[in-house]
Amino acid sequence: MGASTLQVGARVRLAAEDFQQLLEVLSGRGYQLVGPSLEDGQLVYGELARVADLPVGWTTIQEAGTFRLQPREDKALFGYGLGQQSWKQFLWPPHHPLWQIQREAGGWRIIPQAEAVPPYAFIGVRACELAAMAVQDRVFLQGNFVDPTYRARREQAFIVAVNCGPRQPGTCFCVSMGTGPRAATGFDLVLTEVVQGEAHWFLVEVGTARGAKIMGQAPHRAAQPVEIDAADRLTAAAAANMGRVLDTAGIKEMFYDNYEHPRWDEVAARCLTCGNCAMVCPTCFCHTTEDAADLSGVAGERRRRQDVCFTVDFSYLHGGSIRTSPRSRYRQWLTHKLATWIDQFGCSGCVGCGRCITWCPVGIDITEEARAIRETAATPGKE
Amino acid sequence: MTSNLPDPMIPTPFVVHRVKRETSDTYTLDLKGPEAAANFAFAPGQFNMLYAFGAGEAPISISGDPARPETLVHTVRDVGNVTRAICRLKKGERLGVRGPFGAPWPVAQLAGQDVLIIAGGLGLAPLRPALYHLLNHREEYGNVEVIYGARTPKDLLYPKELERWRGRFDLRVHITVDASEGDWRGSVGVVTKIIARARFDPPSTAALVCGPGVMMRFTVQELMSRGLKPEQIYVSMERNMKCGVGLCGHCQWGPFFVCKDGPVFRYDRVRDWFERREV
Amino acid sequence: MDTMEPILAAHPFFKDLAPRYLKLVCECASREQFAPGQMLCRDEEEARKFYVIYHGQVAVEIYRARRGPVTIQTLGDGEALGWLWWQQPYHWHLDARALQLTRVISLDVQCLLTKCDQDHDFGYELMKRYAHHLAVQFRVTKLQLADMYG
Numbered sequence: 001m002g003a004s005t006l007q008v009g010a011r012v013r014l015a016a017e018d019f020q021q022l023l024e025v026l027s028g029r030g031y032q033l034v035g036p037s038l039e040d041g042q043l044v045y046g047e048l049a050r051v052a053d054l055p056v057g058w059t060t061i062q063e064a065g066t067f068r069l070q071p072r073e074d075k076a077l078f079g080y081g082l083g084q085q086s087w088k089q090f091l092w093p094p095h096h097p098l099w100q101i102q103r104e105a106g107g108w109r110i111i112p113q114a115e116a117v118p119p120y121a122f123i124g125v126r127a128c129e130l131a132a133m134a135v136q137d138r139v140f141l142q143g144n145f146v147d148p149t150y151r152a153r154r155e156q157a158f159i160v161a162v163n164c165g166p167r168q169p170g171t172c173f174c175v176s177m178g179t180g181p182r183a184a185t186g187f188d189l190v191l192t193e194v195v196q197g198e199a200h201w202f203l204v205e206v207g208t209a210r211g212a213k214i215m216g217q218a219p220h221r222a223a224q225p226v227e228i229d230a231a232d233r234l235t236a237a238a239a240a241n242m243g244r245v246l247d248t249a250g251i252k253e254m255f256y257d258n259y260e261h262p263r264w265d266e267v268a269a270r271c272l273t274c275g276n277c278a279m280v281c282p283t284c285f286c287h288t289t290e291d292a293a294d295l296s297g298v299a300g301e302r303r304r305r306q307d308v309c310f311t312v313d314f315s316y317l318h319g320g321s322i323r324t325s326p327r328s329r330y331r332q333w334l335t336h337k338l339a340t341w342i343d344q345f346g347c348s349g350c351v352g353c354g355r356c357i358t359w360c361p362v363g364i365d366i367t368e369e370a371r372a373i374r375e376t377a378a379t380p381g382k383e
Numbered sequence: 384m385t386s387n388l389p390d391p392m393i394p395t396p397f398v399v400h401r402v403k404r405e406t407s408d409t410y411t412l413d414l415k416g417p418e419a420a421a422n423f424a425f426a427p428g429q430f431n432m433l434y435a436f437g438a439g440e441a442p443i444s445i446s447g448d449p450a451r452p453e454t455l456v457h458t459v460r461d462v463g464n465v466t467r468a469i470c471r472l473k474k475g476e477r478l479g480v481r482g483p484f485g486a487p488w489p490v491a492q493l494a495g496q497d498v499l500i501i502a503g504g505l506g507l508a509p510l511r512p513a514l515y516h517l518l519n520h521r522e523e524y525g526n527v528e529v530i531y532g533a534r535t536p537k538d539l540l541y542p543k544e545l546e547r548w549r550g551r552f553d554l555r556v557h558i559t560v561d562a563s564e565g566d567w568r569g570s571v572g573v574v575t576k577i578i579a580r581a582r583f584d585p586p587s588t589a590a591l592v593c594g595p596g597v598m599m600r601f602t603v604q605e606l607m608s609r610g611l612k613p614e615q616i617y618v619s620m621e622r623n624m625k626c627g628v629g630l631c632g633h634c635q636w637g638p639f640f641v642c643k644d645g646p647v648f649r650y651d652r653v654r655d656w657f658e659r660r661e662v
Numbered sequence: 663m664d665t666m667e668p669i670l671a672a673h674p675f676f677k678d679l680a681p682r683y684l685k686l687v688c689e690c691a692s693r694e695q696f697a698p699g700q701m702l703c704r705d706e707e708e709a710r711k712f713y714v715i716y717h718g719q720v721a722v723e724i725y726r727a728r729r730g731p732v733t734i735q736t737l738g739d740g741e742a743l744g745w746l747w748w749q750q751p752y753h754w755h756l757d758a759r760a761l762q763l764t765r766v767i768s769l770d771v772q773c774l775l776t777k778c779d780q781d782h783d784f785g786y787e788l789m790k791r792y793a794h795h796l797a798v799q800f801r802v803t804k805l806q807l808a809d810m811y812g
Contacts, residue, residue: 099393101436107396107477108436144643145391145628259659286632289625293437300437307631314633316623318462328661336635343638504811534811561806563733568761571721571736573805579740597810 006212009205012220013227014191016200019077020051022160022218026121029214031158034090035123036083043069043083045090048123055080062170062243062354065363074195078124078162081170084359086282087129088136090120091153094306098289101300119156125187127180128172130161131351132282134186138345139285158210161187165234169243171354173367176246179351181238189215192231203231244354246367247374248338251348254374255339259331263372268327270362275308277356277364278333283349284308309333334369391628394434394479395420397455399472405458405540409505410470411446414455414478422452423480426487427512428619428647432627433457434479435468442624442642443469444509445483450519455480458508458540484627485646488513488591488617497525497583501602503532503574503594507540509619509646510593514548521553525588528581529556532574532598536560536567557581574598575605585610591647593619600657603650613651620645620653637662666691666767669716673767674740675791676714683784690773696720696760702743709752711768712744718764723757731757734806746771746792 006012014022027033035048038055048054060081061068072079100111125133133154140150164174164181174180183190188211192203203223206212223231278284288307293300307314310329315322323329341349350366357365397414404410416423430444441463447456461470472478490513498517502510517527529548533539539558549556557577559570570577574594590606592599599618606616622634622641629643637656639645656662667688670676676684694713696702702713702720713720719738723731734756737743743766745752752771778785 103436107398109396110393110479112390112393140630143629145630147630256655259662285630287625288631288633289440291434291437291439297437307633309632309635314623317621318460318466322622323661325661332635332662340635340638344640532811534809538811559736561809561811564730567733569736570719570738571733573802573810575805576802595810597805597808601805 006206006216008207008209008212010212010215011223011228012204012206012215013223014202014204014215014218014220016075016077016202018219019202022215023048023051023123025214025217026158026160030119031121032118033121033123034087036080038069041069043080043085045083045085045087051077054078054124059167060170061168062172062358063363064171064357064365065360067358075200076165076193076195078191078193079165079167079195081164081167081172082126082129082353082355082358084280084355086132086280086353086355087122087125088132088282088285090122091133091157092136092140092147092150092285096149096304098302098304101293101302103298115152117152117156119158120153121158121160123160125159125161125183126164126353127161127183128174128177128351128353129282130159130183130186131174131177131179132353135283135345135347135349135351136285138347139283158214159187159189159207161190161207163190163192163231163235164238165193166237166241169241171243171357171365172352173242173244173246173354174352175239175242176244176248176367177348177350177352182235187211192234194227194230194234196230201227203227244352244357244365244367246350246352246370248348251370252339252342254370254377255335258373258378259335261373261376261378263369263376264327264331266372267364267369268325268330270364271326271330272362273310273326273329274361275310276359276361277366278308278310279306280355280359281337282353282355283337283351286314288314309336334366337366338370391481391484392626394432394440394481396477397480399474399476399478400454402472402474406538408462408470409458409460409540411456411458411541412469412472412478413447414457414480415453416455416480420480423455423483424452425449425483425512427490427516428488428509429483429485430509430627430646431455431457431480431482431484432624433459433465433469434481435465435472436477436479438468439465440479440481440625441465441469442484442627444619444646446508446511448515448519449512450515458505458511460505481627484642486644486648488619488647489649490516493589494520494523495525495587497588498527499530499578499581499583499588499590499606500528501530501574501578501590501592501594501606503598503602504534504538505540506593506595506598506619507531510591511541513591518551518554525584526582527554528583529554530574530577530581531556531558532560532577532594533558534561536563536565536569555582573601575601578602578605578609585615588615590616591619592616603657613654614649616650617647618650618653618657619647666693669767670714673714673716673742675742675795679787679791683787686777686781686784687769687774687788690770690777691767692770694766694768696764696766698760698762700760702758702760702764702766703754704757705754707754709745709747709754710771712746712771712774713742713758714767714769715739715741715743716765716767718766719761720764721759721761723759725757731759735802736761742795744769744771746774746788748775 033048140147161183187207337349401413446458625631629640634641722735
């Protein structure tokens with residue numbers, strides 16, 4: 001089964017032992033492979049060389065404020081959930097130099113940051129993460145101003161998505177947000193991993209012409225209906241096994257009508273305003289710039305870095321900050337995510353990945369907060 | 384309006400042509416652009432991100448005449464590291480400019496109406512280009528009234544120009560201060576009180592309001608009690624800003640990005656958010 | 663007195679007051695004129711008058727030793743200066759100085775209060791207007807306290 005011509009939409013079977021070859025086709029095409037691996041007991045996204053770098057045979061146990069890695073009984077490559085990192089760190093680097101500045105006769109001159117952006121191939125992107133990219137596309141690519149850093153990375157990136165299979169229910173709720181567990185769009189290739197006894201293979205669906213070319217060079221054969229059916233059942237089982245639910249009906253109006261709801265005080269009493277939720281969120285895009293000059297005052301630079309709306313400084317205006325209370329800052333984050341985002345970008349800012357729940361050190365659960373407000377809303381949200 | 388400058392994220396060096404001290408902590412800078420940006424077109428109410436070498440950037444509204452784009456004018460109050468560095472610039476030194484950004488005062492749409500320009504404190508700076516426009520096209524507008532309040536007479540911006548405007552027959556200027564000592568012969572009292580002196584025909588009037596939040600809230604209430612509808616009132620908002628192009632998230636105000644949806648908003652569109660605290 | 667009635671009727675404080683009540687007010691009214699610099703009242707003096715200003719400008723001042731007077735408010739056409747008091751005579755605690763030629767109708771407070779006692783309907787009408795006047799004054803003062811340009 002050498003090179004063959006595949007069409008967009010084609011479904012093929014890739015044996016688990018051939019997965020390495022898919023990676024090699026990608027790196028042979030010049031892609032820099034990025035994917036999940038275990039590092040110091042953490043599930044992280046980083047450079048990937050071979051299949052063995054993946055968290056083979058591991059799964060994740062997630063609850064509010066809890067994250068555990070646990071061995072699986074099988075050797076699944078993608079049997080884990082999400083870690084704290086997301087692909088945004090590659091598409092939109094959290095620390096990024098923008099330009100240098102140099103004094104010269106009669107003033108100064110700015111030297112824009114020159115950079116070579118590697119073409120990334122992301123291996124193991126979940127449906128919710130694809131949705132998060134689509135959300136960030138609206139922010140960085142579809143407004144009046146296009147962010148060149150994001151665009152350079154995003155346009156080149158090759159995406160190998162993975163549909164989620166059944167796991168122990170955790171903190172995620174993609175079904176509520178309509179973003180998963182099956183990847184519907186936004187990928188070059190999407191895998192469904194099937195482990196049945198000794199059988200271990202992938203159903204691969206081709207999403208783009210680019211994906212078809214790559215897959216055509218990896219060993220595969222056409223998938224049989226029974227195989228497609230087996231893969232679909234796994235995704236359906238994942239959908240039926242969500243750990244969290246978020247009712248999104250009329251959610252914007254619900255939050256707009258409840259800015260003074262007592263629940264904000266209640267959650268603020270628990271919130272540490274640490275900003276973990278915003279840092280792990282795959283859609284949060286807020287950032288700040290930092291200007292510096294060297295001691296001689298001859299050269300300087302501007303850097304951009306990820307910022308979170310939980311700091312008092314975030315809303316600082318001469319004389320003081322707008323959002324001084326923890327209540328107002330938590331409210332800003334949550335209402336931005338679930339309500340104002342809809343007015344700003346025409347979609348929710350939440351994709352239901354559950355990271356903010358898992359990585360909150362005090363276990364604040366976005367679905368629980370939304371439910372608490374809905375259940376005792378001053379004015380019920382309208383459909 | 385799109386940026387005049389090549390890359391909206393990279394400051395273009397402008398040369399300080401003149402620095403004029405307005406009050407104890409406020410300065411007006413006249414800037415000249417490089418050849419490529421010699422004519423800096425902007426609309427009244429828009430702002431630029433001004434960059435002082437090594438210190439950083441601050442959003443500052445443009446306070447010059449839109450009909451004279453060869454000189455870029457900014458009035459800056461020294462309230463922090465960046466604005467202090469800007470205020471200390473001398474003639475011949477360079478200042479980085481990104482912009483112009485933001486939604487302007489809709490002056491062209493207001494033709495045929497009476498226009499109230501209501502400013503508090505430094506709020507006269509972003510309104511001055513609007514007033515220049517009205518005066519440049521004076522015959523297109525009805526009655527034009529300037530209502531300006533400041534803390535003390537020493538805090539009034541552009542005092543000589545205020546005198547010149549006061550001397551015009553086609554413009555009425557009402558000035559008040561919160562407290563005065565010495566030889567101030569003008570009005571003392573809050574700015575909302577002198578709105579009563581303005582002459583305007585409520586159904587065909589627009590009010591352009593810029594000042595501190597408290598001042599704007601009470602001004603809007605006063606205007607509405609005098610028969611203006613929310614859609615006849617425009618306010619200019621201020622927020623922390625880092626990028627100026629709606630990406631950094633700092634200037635969020637409920638569903639709005641003040642940098643790109645504002646800073647000028649029609650009041651009826653932001654009314655729900657205007658009264659909310661810590662948003 | 664005939665010439666005072668239309669002036670009072672046109673003044674915001676007495677706007678839409680019934681003509682019969684306006685007559686009662688006129689019975690306590692007299693015209694006064696102040697030259698620039700002339701005082702309408704002084705701190706510590708007994709307050710006998712309520713000034714209805716219809717022309718000119720008046721500075722309300724607090725005098726501070728060493729630093730002199732500070733103007734806290736100016737009043738002009740359509741505004742009023744003074745207090746209506748009951749029982750106890752009231753003393754001014756501010757100075758008021760005409761900044762330009764200022765014409766007022768000054769109302770004798772004791773006379774007004776006597777009429778209020780005699781005709782409670784009139785008294786209620788006057789007190790409603792006075793309460794509104796005070797509310798506006800308080801609101802303005804509170805705004806000043808906010809130091810909104812800070």
